[in-house]
Structures are given as C-alpha cells and as structure tokens.
Amino acid sequence: MMAEEQARYRARLEDAAADLRRRITAGEDAEQPVTPDRAIGRLTRVEAMQAQQMALALRRRHEQRLQRIERALGLIAQGAYGVCTRCGDDIAPARLDAAPDTFLCVGCGGVDARRRPAQRAAGGRRARTKATEPSAAIAASTLKPGR
Numbered sequence: 001m002m003a004e005e006q007a008r009y010r011a012r013l014e015d016a017a018a019d020l021r022r023r024i025t026a027g028e029d030a031e032q033p034v035t036p037d038r039a040i041g042r043l044t045r046v047e048a049m050q051a052q053q054m055a056l057a058l059r060r061r062h063e064q065r066l067q068r069i070e071r072a073l074g075l076i077a078q079g080a081y082g083v084c085t086r087c088g089d090d091i092a093p094a095r096l097d098a099a100p101d102t103f104l105c106v107g108c109g110g111v112d113a114r115r116r117p118a119q120r121a122a123g124g125r126r127a128r129t130k131a132t133e134p135s136a137a138i139a140a141s142t143l144k145p146g147r
C-alpha cells in the first residue's frame, strides 16, 4: 500500500478513535449505578436502570470498536495494514474504505463478520479457527450470552 494511502486510513482511524473516546467519556455519567436517592427527574427508577444498562451496552460496543481501530493503527505502524491477517492477501481498497478497521479479505469471509455472526459461529472446527480472529470472538460471545 502506498504511504499516502496509509496516511489517509490512519487519519480516518485516528478520527474515529478520538470520536469513540469522546463518546465513552461522555457516556460515563449515564453508566453510574442508579441509587435510590439519585435525582432522576421524571424517570422512574426502573427506567433509569434500563437507561444505565443501555449506556453500558453502548460503551462495550464503543470499546470493542476502539480496540479494532487501535489494532488497525498498530498494523499501520508495523507496515502490515491492508493485508489479510489470515491468508496474507491484500484487502481490497473498497473494503478498507467501507470499514478501515477490517483485518480479513473478502475471500476469508470477513465481509459479514459483524452482520451474520450466526453463520460464522456455526460448526466446530471452523468456529474454533475463526475464534482466533478477535472480531469473530466478539461476534460469538454476543451471539451466546452467558458463555
């Protein structure tokens, strides 16, 4: 990949990381446990607790995406960005443009990693090898709560 392309992806990834860090910080207040004496305005306590759970779930999603972005930035620093982490082929530029935090080429099935976790997690050996890819592990864990 050309140096200027890498710089462009790095800028996008750094912007996205900064945005996620802002969102995580901004959400911290909503994540606080709901205490009986907490001033919650018109919300009932149950509603306040539901809002807290949603804030925590949102934070987890932000943190997972931030981890992917930081991993992508690490690959850029190593000069290994844009290369499939499984087969070593180049990842199509259109794919990186759509999602700069992509680590698998289309051929390795990463295209639907986040959209169709059910299919990727199905099957024994296949699921285990995919679990070495962090996004697949995340997809599998969200698929089966309690594991």
Ligand SMILES: [Zn+2]
Residues within 6 Å of the ligand: 084, 085, 086, 087, 088, 089, 104, 105, 106, 107, 108
């Ligand atoms: Zn590949």
